[in-house]
Each structure stands twice: as structure tokens, then as C-alpha cells.
Amino acid sequence: MKWKVFWAFVKKEFYHITRDKRTLLILFGMPIAQVLIFGFVISTDFKNASIDFLNHANDETSFELIEQIQSSENFKIGRILYADHELEKGFKDGTSKLVMVIPEDFSKDFYNRNPIEIQILTDGSDPNNAVTLTQYITSIVGSFQQQKLKIPENPQQINIETKLLYNPKSISAYNFIPGTIALILMIISAMLTSLTIAREKETGTIEILLVSPLSPLLIILGKVAPYALLSFIDAILILVLGFFVFEVPVRGSLILLLFCCLIYVITSLTIGTLISAVSKTQQDAMMRSLMGLMMPSMILSGFIFPLTSMPFILQVLGHIIPTTYFIEILKGIMLRGVGLEIVWFPLFVLFLMILFFLFFTWKNFKTRLQ
Amino acid sequence: MRIENKNIIEVENLTKKFGDFTAVNAISFTVKKGEIFGFLGANGAGKTTAMRMLIGLSIPTSGTGKVANFDIYKEAEKIKKNIGYMSQKFSLYNDLTIRENIRFYGGIYGLSKSEIKQKTEKILVDLDLKSVANKLVDSLPLGWKQRLSFAVSMIHDPEIVFLDEPTGGVDPYVRRQFWETIYDAANQGRTIFVTTHYMDEVEYCDRVSIMVDGKIEALDTPKNLKKQFQATNMNDVFLKLAR
Numbered sequence: 195m196k197w198k199v200f201w202a203f204v205k206k207e208f209y210h211i212t213r214d215k216r217t218l219l220i221l222f223g224m225p226i227a228q229v230l231i232f233g234f235v236i237s238t239d240f241k242n243a244s245i246d247f248l249n250h251a252n253d254e255t256s257f258e259l260i261e262q263i264q265s266s267e268n269f270k271i272g273r274i275l276y277a278d279h280e281l282e283k284g285f286k287d288g289t290s291k292l293v294m295v296i297p298e299d300f301s302k303d304f305y306n307r308n309p310i311e312i313q314i315l316t317d318g319s320d321p322n323n324a325v326t327l328t329q330y331i332t333s334i335v336g337s338f339q340q341q342k343l344k345i346p347e348n349p350q351q352i353n354i355e356t357k358l359l360y361n362p363k364s365i366s367a368y369n370f371i372p373g374t375i376a377l378i379l380m381i382i383s384a385m386l387t388s389l390t391i392a393r394e395k396e397t398g399t400i401e402i403l404l405v406s407p408l409s410p411l412l413i414i415l416g417k418v419a420p421y422a423l424l425s426f427i428d429a430i431l432i433l434v435l436g437f438f439v440f441e442v443p444v445r446g447s448l449i450l451l452l453f454c455c456l457i458y459v460i461t462s463l464t465i466g467t468l469i470s471a472v473s474k475t476q477q478d479a480m481m482r483s484l485m486g487l488m489m490p491s492m493i494l495s496g497f498i499f500p501l502t503s504m505p506f507i508l509q510v511l512g513h514i515i516p517t518t519y520f521i522e523i524l525k526g527i528m529l530r531g532v533g534l535e536i537v538w539f540p541l542f543v544l545f546l547m548i549l550f551f552l553f554f555t556w557k558n559f560k561t562r563l564q
Numbered sequence: 565m566r567i568e569n570k571n572i573i574e575v576e577n578l579t580k581k582f583g584d585f586t587a588v589n590a591i592s593f594t595v596k597k598g599e600i601f602g603f604l605g606a607n608g609a610g611k612t613t614a615m616r617m618l619i620g621l622s623i624p625t626s627g628t629g630k631v632a633n634f635d636i637y638k639e640a641e642k643i644k645k646n647i648g649y650m651s652q653k654f655s656l657y658n659d660l661t662i663r664e665n666i667r668f669y670g671g672i673y674g675l676s677k678s679e680i681k682q683k684t685e686k687i688l689v690d691l692d693l694k695s696v697a698n699k700l701v702d703s704l705p706l707g708w709k710q711r712l713s714f715a716v717s718m719i720h721d722p723e724i725v726f727l728d729e730p731t732g733g734v735d736p737y738v739r740r741q742f743w744e745t746i747y748d749a750a751n752q753g754r755t756i757f758v759t760t761h762y763m764d765e766v767e768y769c770d771r772v773s774i775m776v777d778g779k780i781e782a783l784d785t786p787k788n789l790k791k792q793f794q795a796t797n798m799n800d801v802f803l804k805l806a807r
Contacts, residue, residue, distance in 0.1 A: 202672055203672060205668075206671075
């Protein structure tokens, strides 16, 4: 009998979801859009950044260097400049990212192995990009030198060889796919459930449900179960998108990964029910979940900005956000291929959070009844 | 005779306090089986709070109460199975069809598949809604929604139906129609506990209680109340008490 009642409830919830275009858009439009936007727009891998040249040498070797830079695919040639006062022109109108100044007698000095100073100007108003582009150009110039003069890349004795483990090509998708999964699951599990319960409060139907023989626990479970299922589908959708479009692997156990997703979804659901318990209207619930949950999850979880470089107080805040721990788990399992022996700690923290939020929801519910 | 000599609601010294504020102050009354009991009061007089205690949405601070012979403290779950409730806010889901709404409420009251089918059919025929059964409730006029809401609140054949201002916002003709369905339900032996603001509706009730500042100040048939307060209609009775 209990199952039949539960099923009747879940069915009704699916009617609500499938008939509301906004909910559907959040459920399926948002994860796809977010993955693709993060993937193609906020990519830190540069293609065809425009570079201007002020070539004082105008000799063969300098042309060869310019050609090599262009053939790298990271850069495309913007304008050829003729005087110093033109240097900033490209930055000011926003058409170029970089200016390279090649000194006179470039060929002669190059083959005589005299020290040469090539000047690189970058747009410091966009410091992250400027640093990345400078690294690119340095390595291109280095390999140009190596090819033409047949000397080892690094003439010094100590040769530093860097290797980016787990993400050798420094693909930004490796960072944002786990982050996006964490955010989307949070939005669906916490925000949508708090909205759907707040909606029943707003329309007054929650009272009818509470007067019915349904136990409050069954009402809550019936409301959150469809969203738990749908967030699972979304998690898999994002994993598949990440794998096929951006080649983000899952190196560890898929079963463990999905189990961790389940724990995180439950954490978010308990937060969602807590939010709905204290909110009277949908707008209220929306504001609380956006300001109290989405913003901190995005900014303080280490998804966009590294936690370790934040002031102490923000680091503390970052560590009370479930998303922080979940991203840690995801990166561990997906990229480093680790198992339970490593991720047990963040998983344990999530468990504690579930207990904590359940306790408060229960307390809040009791005081409401009295 | 529709009204039986058997109490179906018994309340004694029922009190509800919110901090220092006493919303319901030691009210006592009884309702007989089959009766249409009007529960009146100005806004904020405490009638919604009193009603919420009877239907298990709120725990009383003190006093005793029995609804359908079950204790309101210990047997709230049994009470819930034996009462229907229609709130002043609208009780149906606008984004579900008429048929889906009926099925849903049948489902949560644990009716079997065949019972749900049979009830759905009966409600659709009784309310003449067969042709629009698969339309969203949103598309119905308010008066129809209220009648459907009332029918749905009785889907599990409860002994008592609590109606909280069921006819807000509709014209007198539609209200009249609604009261005919209330009489139909009462004639089938159901007890009706109704709050309202419309004094013309009060005349339809068998007995009426009027709450002022958390207390029941008057309780009798509309006829006796008018005599007692030397008024020509219930409106005057209400104004004399509420002032």
C-alpha cells in the first residue's frame, strides 16, 4: 500500500516537471549549455591569438621566425608595425593580444650567437591570458633557436623537465567537467527541490497533503525522489559529454564515482529541504539557494579560483561547502584514478553534512508543528 | 432526520498559545453527526488556528478534543483518514488535468485502482465534467474548481469535511450552487464543518458559533441567535458581537 501511495505521488511530481518548460530547461538545457560554454568559450587553450610585429631587422631570419610563430596555430599575424608609437594600437582597440619587437641585425647576431633581446609586450589588463601567451611564445622561440642552430634547447647544465601529471596537455576541460557536474547536481538537487516544495506552500496544496494520511517523511521523499533520479541522469549526461566532446577520462572506478554522486545528491537534497523549510515562497527559496548556495559553491569550492591562494577566512568558508569536497572526490576518481582509500575522507565529511542538515530540517519541522 | 444525536466532534477548553499571545482561548463545543456547523469569526479571531488543531496541522497547548471519536493528540493519524479538507487557498494542482487530480488524491488516500476508476467516473458525471476531463484544471472557471475541490476532498468517503472559506471570490449564484452540493453531502450523512465570511451562507447552517478574540462568544441555531441578539439578520448578530 505504501509503495502505491508513493508511486502516485512520484507520478504527480513528474507531471509537474514535464509540464513546466523552465524546469525542463534547467534540467537538460543548463547542463549541456554549461559544459559547452565552459568547454569552448572559457577555454584557456589559445587558438589564433592575434600578434603584431614591429620588425626593425626586416631580414630573412626574422621572417622565418614570424612564419614559425604563425604556423604554430596558437597565433595569427595581426598587423606589421613601423614605429614605436604604434605599439599599443592593437591593445587599445582590442584586436591584438601580443606585440613582438625584433631588434636590428637579427640575422647577423643570431648566427654569430650574440645575445639578442626580443621584446614581448602583452596586455596586462588580462593577466591570465598574458602569462599563458608569453609562455607559448617563449617555447616557440626556443624551438626556433634549436632548429636553426642545432643546439640543445637549454644550454645550461641543469635541465628542468616539467610534466603535468594526469593532464599532460593542460586541457582545461579536466578542471571544468568535474566542477560542472558538482554545480549542476547542486542546482538540481538543492534549488529545484526547494522550489518545488515552496511552490506547494505558495499554492496551499501542502496543507492538503499534510491533512492527508501521508506521513511528512513520505511527502518529502516523494518530492525529492524524482529530482534525485534526474540529477543522476544529468551526472551521466555530463560525464558522457565530457568524454566524447572533450576527452575527459574516468580513470578510477565508475561504480565508486556514481556512489559518490549519490551521496552528494543526498547532501544537496537535505540542503534543499532545509531551504524549503525556512522559505515561504518560491522567490524566497530562489534567493536563498542562489545567494547561500550557488554563489559560494561556484566561487569558494576551488572550481574557478584555487582555494589555497585565498585569505584564511575564505578558505575556512570554502571548507564548509559540500561542493569543495565533491570536486576533490571527482578529480581524484576521474583524473588521478584513485579509490576509496583516498576519497574516504571527503566522503565522510559529506556523510556528516547529511546528518547535520537532516537534524536541522527535523528540528525546524517540529517547531513548526507546535 | 439528517442530524443524529451523536457527537462527532467534542472539544473542551482547547487552547493554543504562540508565546505570550493566546490565539485560541479555552473553547468548548460539540458537533453532531450529520450537522452543518458554521464556524465564524472576524479575521484574526482564531478560527483558522482552532480548525488547524482539529485536523492535525497544529498541536494544542492545552485542552482536550475528539474528532470522529479519535483523540486529537494521540490518534491524529486515524483522524486524518476520516476527514476531508478543503482549504481557502485552492486545493487542486493547476498544471494537472481534472482526471489526474482526482486520481492523485485517490492515490494518496490509498484507494484501490478500481475504486479510483469508479470514483473518477462518478465525480466527472456528477459535476458534468466528462467532456473536459483531460483539460488542465487551470482552464476551469473558479466556481467549477471549488466544486471539484469539494468533491475531491470527499474521495475517501470521510465522516467529516472541513471547509475553510470554500466560496471566496465567486458570485452569489455560484455560491448558492455550491451550498446545494454541501446539502447533498450532508444528506448522505456527512458532517460539514465550515468557516465563512458570507452572512447569507450562515443562514444555511444548522448551528453557528461566533469567535471573538480567541473565545466562542455565541453558539446556537441562526434563528435562536437572531432572537437572542434582537437582530433581523445574521449580519447584525455578527456586528453586535464583533464590536
